[in-house]
Amino acid sequence: MKRPLTRALVKILATGFYRQHTGFLLTLLVLFFSSFFYTKVLNQTHLTPAQQQQTALKLVLSSVSEPLGVFLLVGLFWLYTLKSRHYVAARLQAADVQFLRYSSTALSWGRQVQSWSVVQLVIAIPLLIVGGYALLIGMAYGYWLVPLLIPVYLLALTYWNAAYYTHLLQAHPLAPAVTANPLAWLRGWPKPLFSLFGYELLAYQRVPYAVTKGSALASMVLLFYVFPDAQADQRLLGLIGLTGALAQVVLLYQAHAFERSYLRFARNFPYAGWQQYGQEVALYSVLLLPEIVWLLIVSPFREGLLAVGLLLSVTLFFRSLLYRLDQRMTPYLRLVFALFMGFLFLDLFGLTHLLIMGNAVAAGVFFYRYREQE
């Protein structure tokens, strides 16, 4: 870490990786890692403390003893490494890191691989924690082979990526810019200011958009069918609207980043505050169209309309928070989750109308107050 190249690479790539994948890593932490470290099982009064502990550690022990568990652990490590490999490879194509091609490449191959190995290790810190934990617990319970192979496997993955990054910088000059218009098929379509982030999604961010829509619709459909007796209940539809809004956070964050980077020129445009807010409403009405259509199809019209109102107003409010917090992802996610819980509580008390009005007004106030101050 003391070497200037290593410091620069960690700052540019590892930090960028964590910033861009905060949502993904938090999801991984909540869904997988928390259970992996310690699975709390209820009603174990018939077991001794030692047996209870072994049950709680069942997942981690399986990952170093059972073939399926080992396969899943190895697969997880490999997929994470592949994801980081794709991120770094794509990042090395960006204009702001091209200086690495004519600076870092002056060092020997070995020195470059060393620096890249540190970067990869920093990126893989979650894997190191999981792997280290599996190693310790496995050895404590008398499993030796797989736990001892975990560091070897992680080091091999690290070297694999480090050598690949070094090769990318040395062997390939910058690939010629893609000259094809990614939106050639939409050439004739009007592109008003409010719609530009939508086109950006179509041109360069189709996968994040599809994942967001998929996860939003899946969670909404799941909630709807889990409570078959309450499908016309305004509170359930409100909960579904809230869940749909929560699922948009990654998209909202990307919208903010896009506006800051590519729509700076539009700040000189003579649009009044209400027009700018109207443009936001128009954008998110379009982006939320799949969820809106589904809600209106499956529910009674009046309740469906309320759910749509809640979905749209909460999404707008979550978006407007970024004008205050800017690109600080972690506090943003914390705040959004906390607000979601609060809104859920109010919704269960039947205060859906109030939530819609409150969020729409708060979004407008935040938008007007903080957008100009950025």
Place this chain on the structure above:
Amino acid sequence: MLQLQQFRKTYQRRLVLHIEDFTLPPAVYWLRGSNGSGKSTLLKSLAGIIPYQGDIILEGRWNLRQHAVAYRSAVNFAEAEPIFPTFLTGVELIRLFKAAKKAPAHQEAFYLESMQLSAYVHEPVHTYSSGMLKKLALVLAFLGQPRCILLDEPLTTLDAESLPILYAWITQQHQQHGTLFLLSSHQAFAGGTLPPVQELLVAQQTLQHYRA
């Protein structure tokens, strides 16, 4: 006429610019100053792109805070390093700017023709070189009926053949409409004819008239 009153700009509590009271009658101004002196910051503040403290008033009636729409309708800006959504074509950007600035129909034709941009204006901007992008940004800054045009480093990346064309645009706009120009540059405006240029200096965190 552009007035700055009690103007202050800070970045993370660090004072970058403090201009007590400064009035710029309609003219062509060359904004000088060393790197990091605050030229771009001043131009961005005047364009209404970044926040500031104090008052910026155009023609004695449009305060950027209180009459933001009228002010921004009358003040155009071209960044030193323009960035636009890469999938948009030059034509689509021109349409956006024309709609926002309420530009007359076909106003862009003259600028595109004279700067020889017509050939590639239908291509997406990610295919443009930095010089081509600069020319497009300059065209966009002349659209509408601006009373004030702010050009940050307009000469950077422009080829020698394009300089007299830009000077002719500035001269024509200033003489016909009395438009105020504020041009930041590290190099002198050579290679063409401009109206008399008044020199301003951004130094020691303030704005002053330049004296050689």
